[in-house]
Amino acid sequence: MPELPEVETIKRVIEPQIKGLVIEKVTVRRPEVVAHPAADAFCSTLTNQVISHMERRGKFLIIVLESGDCIILHLRMTGGLLLTPTDDPEEKHTHIVFRLKNQAKQAILQKQDAPVAKGSLELRFSDMRRFGRFWLIPKDETDAYSGIHKLGVEPLTELVTAEYLHTRLGKRKKTIKECLLDQGVVAGIGNIYSDEILFTAGIHPARPAASLNAKEWETLAAVIPERISYFIETNKISAEDYLQTKGRDYRNTPFLQVYGHAGSPCPKCSQTLCRMVIGTRSSVYCPVCQKI
DNA sequence: CCAACCCCCTGAACGC
DNA sequence: TGCGTTCAGGGGGTTG
Numbered sequence: 001m002p003e004l005p006e007v008e009t010i011k012r013v014i015e016p017q018i019k020g021l022v023i024e025k026v027t028v029r030r031p032e033v034v035a036h037p038a039a040d041a042f043c044s045t046l047t048n049q050v051i052s053h054m055e056r057r058g059k060f061l062i063i064v065l066e067s068g069d070c071i072i073l074h075l076r077m078t079g080g081l082l083l084t085p086t087d088d089p090e091e092k093h094t095h096i097v098f099r100l101k102n103q104a105k106q107a108i109l110q111k112q113d114a115p116v117a118k119g120s121l122e123l124r125f126s127d128m129r130r131f132g133r134f135w136l137i138p139k140d141e142t143d144a145y146s147g148i149h150k151l152g153v154e155p156l157t158e159l160v161t162a163e164y165l166h167t168r169l170g171k172r173k174k175t176i177k178e179c180l181l182d183q184g185v186v187a188g189i190g191n192i193y194s195d196e197i198l199f200t201a202g203i204h205p206a207r208p209a210a211s212l213n214a215k216e217w218e219t220l221a222a223v224i225p226e227r228i229s230y231f232i233e234t235n236k237i238s239a240e241d242y243l244q245t246k247g248r249d250y251r252n253t254p255f256l257q258v259y260g261h262a263g264s265p266c267p268k269c270s271q272t273l274c275r276m277v278i279g280t281r282s283s284v285y286c287p288v289c290q291k292i
Numbered sequence: 293c294c295a296a297c298c299c300c301c302t303g304a305a306c307g308c
Numbered sequence: 309t310g311c312g313t314t315c316a317g318g319g320g321g322t323t324g
Contacts (some may be wrong), residue, residue, distance in 0.1 A: 260317095
């Protein structure tokens with residue numbers, strides 16, 4: 001399901017709620033979801049560790065522990081994270097459950113003689129298609145497993161420049177659309193946002209990357225961060241709404257201009273939007289605004 | 293290096 | 309109604 005804007009949204013919803021919490025217990029129902037190390041080592045190493053903060057790199061999420069150990073996860077197509085009260089019924093296809101407790105808060109409440117803190121929380125990973133993966137990388141150990149080390153530049157940094165794009169892609173015979181999906185060049189762009197970016201840039205998705213001119217590389221370098229941050233903004237959701245919709249419905253598809261709109265009028269020129277398959281991926285574009 | 297296939301898995305939508 | 313096919317926003321691998 002998620003591309004960079006969705007992963008960032010999940011991070012922004014979950015991170016403030018789990019900071020400082022203690023992992024009381026980890027349950028892995030589908031061992032294959034833990035890519036490294038073995039599931040039992042994954043569980044035992046994480047037990048009693050304190051969550052420091054979260055990070056995002058491309059479409060990866062990283063839960064950093066106070067020990068320096070890192071939980072890395074990739075949601076792939078249908079993975080989702082939900083922070084819920086332990087008593088809430090579980091989502092279907094829940095494969096990993098982290099039971100969390102707020103040690104500090106409970107200690108303070110006890111000192112103040114306040115009512116006992118309510119039941120513990122769980123961070124649950126559900127994934128219908130089971131493509132999502134977890135890695136646990138101990139502090140000081142090199143992560144040669146998850147693939148994060150192969151990622152290209154982050155789209156929201158000044159590293160996305162016309163010069164960078166031209167250097168990395170200027171000689172590729174592949175289509176520009178396939179190049180945008182290459183996580184080793186710019187990290188985090190998936191099928192939806194590559195279509196949206198190319199529409200905004202006015203570049204046909206099937207153009208060979210090598211055919212783009214200097215002005216078009218400039219346009220792309222500007223449009224990539226602009227579109228990505230725009231969609232992060234439109235995906236904004238409160239923690240309450242996120243939980244209520246089970247972490248599923250936060251994506252603001254109404255803001256998409258071309259993806260999913262083949263056959264509808266182009267928002268710029270009203271010409272009918274076309275669909276074509278590029279590198280096995282469905283692609284939507286405007287035949288007038290995006291000339292081949 | 294590349295293209296062209298294969299795999300992973302479930303469920304929704306569609307055609308007959 | 310049922311059954312088969314195709315497709316879905318993510319990756320990785322092998323072969324020639």
